[in-house]
Amino acid sequence: MDQLKPSSPNSPPLTPLDFLERASIIYGDCPSIIFNNYTQTWSETNQRCLRLASSIASLGIKRGQVVSVVAPNVPAMYELQFGAPMAGAVLNTINLRLDARTISLILRHSESKLVFVDYQSNSLVLEALSLFPGNFKKPLLVLITQEGKKIQSFSGEFCTTFEEMVQNGDQEFKWIRPKSEHDPLTLNYTSGTTSAPKGVVHSHKSAFIMVLDSLVLWSVPKQPVYLWTLPMFHSNGWSFTWGMAVVGGTNICLRKFDTKLVYSLLQNHKVTHMCGAPVVLNMICNASGGRRLSHPVSIITGGAPPPATLLDRAESLGFIVTHGYGLTEAGGVVICCAWKQKWDKLPANERARLKARQGVRTNSIVEADVLDCESERSVKRDGLSQGEIVLRGGCLMLGYLKDPEATSKCFQDNGWFYTGDVGVMHPDGYLEIKDRSTDVIISGGENLSSIEVESVLYMHPGVNEAAVVAQPDEFWGETPCAFVSLKDHFIGKVEEKEIAEFCKAKLPKYMVPKTVIIKEELPKTSTGKIQKFVLREMAKAVGASGPSKL
Structure with missing residues (x-):
């Protein structure tokens, strides 16, 4: 056996890009993309992505250089998931909810050479580029034009349009x-646990593993109908962008999330699968008017622990809910509440309580555990002892771009990847998140850094101390809650609403504290560190009736 070694026929690099050509052969005349009145087949998708890749390469983009995209879930966004890396580029999808300052930072940090910009984000990206230092070379811009409309001309800032690149490319x-x-x-950016975004780099192999694992996890059949309620900029749609090519699925694209539209698409297109944060599931349930779906719809929800009552309500309407836990650094769902048939016999509230747990590792993860922060040993499986969730597996990222310190902090010498999330392990081996890292708030499924919000609060001339924690919210899951103390000569002169408005002018809307509480002094440890766990309890107590709720 010792003389047998890997050779070129059995060792080609694994990549999810291979899935597209196969889909074009098997499902060539089947729909790949449906958007409003537009339909595209898998054969056409393959041809268009090859043309797109050809045009990207013709612009001088080299292997390993970054190509960014700022766009919603439109066909162009889906085609770029294949087209950009087929040109040898590294695909960087940017969160539409970010402000110009953050987008500018991302484009500079990634050294992006080419940016595809949806027409609705035109002014946002141009503002981001205006913030570049004078000596920093700006990337080329390509405009994704409005669907179904031909344009005679466009801004001189753009070198061409997306559709022209496709049409002029080499099939x-x-x-x-x-x-x-x-x-x-x-390359996907996440605020993570610092005030500056961190660039998460995934390899072809890690994405390949995540794609196949996700399909097995969800038992996705051939030719499903997938509704894109989850943003493709969010970890490449939890890797289902490439996954739909494996099974020849139909991608129902959606420019903007609208509950009534979503509910009608579910019915009209006989949607079988979708993903989204608990807030998305809640909005769809509210739009249903209590009417059951005409057919079962499977949904993976994650990004924040869903309330058991929401899970119960969703399943009563015909949704088959899978609760998963993942993070940008893992590329998708890596912990899943794998369902046991014997649980079907339990009362509805007990089933929902069990499903609210995050669950067990998926097959892409070799090991998952909860370690005591001091001893680094596994916590007791009692559902009470807390520790940090750690992972080991081939789907994990390569590391953070240009940030070896942050990379080594989460990839430690003991062989574990440290997620920064706090959880417990139940006696049956199922994991449950009990808290988040102190500076991460998950609002509507999106991570935001409390440190970044705090940095803006400290810009207010009257703020002496500031701390931001997560406040439970029935709609968004979590929202930022700010606690501040004032400088002596501002006491009695500055109100909560003024501070909230100050933040509103300097932050993206979703990062603005929904509640601001002024206190004489913030609770601290003996060493002067602000006790955020105390503030979290206070935020929970304040609830929706808190002062200055915007």
């Missing part, structure tokens, strides 16, 4: 395969 283009399966495929 016979030999797409650029990775030299190694460890070559970077995607």
Whole structure:
């Protein structure tokens, strides 16, 4: 056996880009994309992505350089999931909810060479580029134009349009395969636990593993109908962008989330699968008017622990809910509440309580555990002892771009990836999150850094101390709650509403504290560290009736 070694026929680099050509052969005349009145087949998607890749390469984009996109879930966004990396580029999808300052920071940090911009985000990206230092070379811009409308001309800031690139590209283009399966495929930014965004780099291999694992996890059949309620900019749609090519699925694209539209699409297109944060599921349930779906719809929800009452309500309407836990650094769902048939016999409230737990590792993760923060040993499986959730598996990121310190902090010498999330392990081996890292708030499924909000609060001339924690919210899951103390000569002169308005002028809307509480002094430890766990309890007590709720 010792003389048997890997060879070129059995060792080509694994990449999810291979899924597209196969889909075009098997499902060539089947719908791949439906958007309003527009339908595209898998054969057409393959041809368009090859043309797109050809045009990207013709602009001088080299292997390993970053190509960014600022767009909603429109067909162009889906095609770029294949087209950009087929040109050898690293795909960077940017959160539409970010402000110009943060987008500017991302484009500079990534050294993006080319940016595809949806027409509705035109002014946002141009503002971001205006913030570049004078000596910093700006990327080329390509405009994604309004669907179904031809334009005679466009801003001189843009070198061409998306559709022109597709039409002018070479359909016979030999797409650029990775030299190694460890070559970077995607770059996604997450605020994480610092005030500056961190660039999460995933390899072709990690994405390949995540795609196949997610399909198995969800038992996705051939030719499902997938509704894109989850933003594709969010970890590449939890890797289901590439996953739909494996099974020849139909991608129902959606420019903007609208509950009534979503509910009608579920019915009209006989949608079988979708993903979204608990807030999305809650909004759809509210739009149903109590009417059951005409057919079962499978949904993976995650990003924040869903209330058991919401799970119970969703399933009563015909949704088959899978609760998962993932993070940008893992590329998708890595902990899932795998369902046991014997639980079907339990009362509805007990079933919902069990499903609210995050669950057990998926097959892409070799090991998952909860370690005591001091001893680094596994916590007791009692559902009470808390520790940090750690992972080990091939779907994990390569690391953070240009940030070796942050990379080494989460990839530690003991062989574990430290998630920064606090959880417990139940006696049956199912994991449950009990808290988040102190500076991360998950609002509507999106991570935001409390440190970044605090930095803006400290810009107010009257603020002496500031701390931001998560406040439970029935609609968004969590929202930022700010606690501040004032400088002596501002006491009695500054009100909560003024501080909230100050933040509103300097932050994206979703990062603005929904509640601001002025206190004489913030609670601290003996060493002077603000006790955020005390503030969290106070935020919970204040609830929706808190002062200065915007």
